[in-house]
Amino acid sequence: KAGVTQTPRYLIKTRGQQVTLSCSPISGHRSVSWYQQTPGQGLQFLFEYFSETQRNKGNFPGRFSGRQFSNSRSEMNVSTLELGDSALYLCASSFRGGGSANTGELFFGEGSRLTVL
Amino acid sequence: KQEVTQIPAALSVPEGENLVLNCSFTDSAIYNLQWFRQDPGKGLTSLLLIQSSQREQTSGRLNASLDKSSGRSTLYIAASQPGDSATYLCAVNNAGNMLTFGGGTRLMVKP
Numbered sequence: 332k333a334g335v336t337q338t339p340r341y342l343i344k345t346r347g348q349q350v351t352l353s354c355s356p357i358s359g360h361r362s363v364s365w366y367q368q369t370p371g372q373g374l375q376f377l378f379e380y381f382s383e384t385q386r387n388k389g390n391f392p393g394r395f396s397g398r399q400f401s402n403s404r405s406e407m408n409v410s411t412l413e414l415g416d417s418a419l420y421l422c423a424s425s426f427r428g429g430g431s432a433n434t435g436e437l438f439f440g441e442g443s444r445l446t447v448l
Numbered sequence: 449k450q451e452v453t454q455i456p457a458a459l460s461v462p463e464g465e466n467l468v469l470n471c472s473f474t475d476s477a478i479y480n481l482q483w484f485r486q487d488p489g490k491g492l493t494s495l496l497l498i499q500s501s502q503r504e505q506t507s508g509r510l511n512a513s514l515d516k517s518s519g520r521s522t523l524y525i526a527a528s529q530p531g532d533s534a535t536y537l538c539a540v541n542n543a544g545n546m547l548t549f550g551g552g553t554r555l556m557v558k559p
Contacts, residue, residue, distance in 0.1 A: 335491075437482065
């Protein structure tokens with residue numbers, strides 16, 4: 332069973348540009364959440380999508396946005412990049428449905444490392 | 449607002465030692481607690497998940513306990529090996545898959 336797949340793994344952008352990151356969840360998982368990891372702030376929750384709807388949002392500016400498609404794949408977008416957006420962006424998937432499969436366990440991908448110059 | 453603290457921030461032990469990593473949280477109304485491992489430059493690997501109704505979970509040489517009333521969880525690693533060297537992260541799920549992470553414990557196991 333394939334794990335969570337994130338693309339691209341590495342990217343370099345300049346200030347003011349925008350970036351789109353992609354996440355394919357584990358097959359059968361309908362919840363995708365995004366996290367930002369920086370040396371200074373650690374891991375912080377960005378947002379969660381379930382059945383194409385944003386369910387929760389962390390404390391990030393509106394430059395950070397996301398969406399989820401009908402096949403549960405998700406994208407996040409950061410517009411008008413700032414130096415402080417340099418981070419490892421991690422995507423996690425979970426089942427989040429009914430029944431015994433809904434353990435609440437999150438599975439993470441390898442991340443997309445964004446460098447803003 | 450949930451706050452999660454991990455102590456110690458770093459730990460260096462000789463191979464073969466048993467060790468305990470600590471995690472504390474401020475809001476006991478949790479859905480579950482998850483322990484992760486992160487190798488340098490990599491994503492997070494789930495180690496153990498403890499539901500709010502459980503007291504402990506075991507997987508191989510790993511044992512995690514949960515005391516909701518005191519806001520504490522511990523990860524016990526038996527007979528540590530150099531391959532256990534990594535950062536260990538504790539994460540609390542209050543609701544809706546919004547995990548609150550601790551700062552992590554960076555573990556070095558020396559041969």
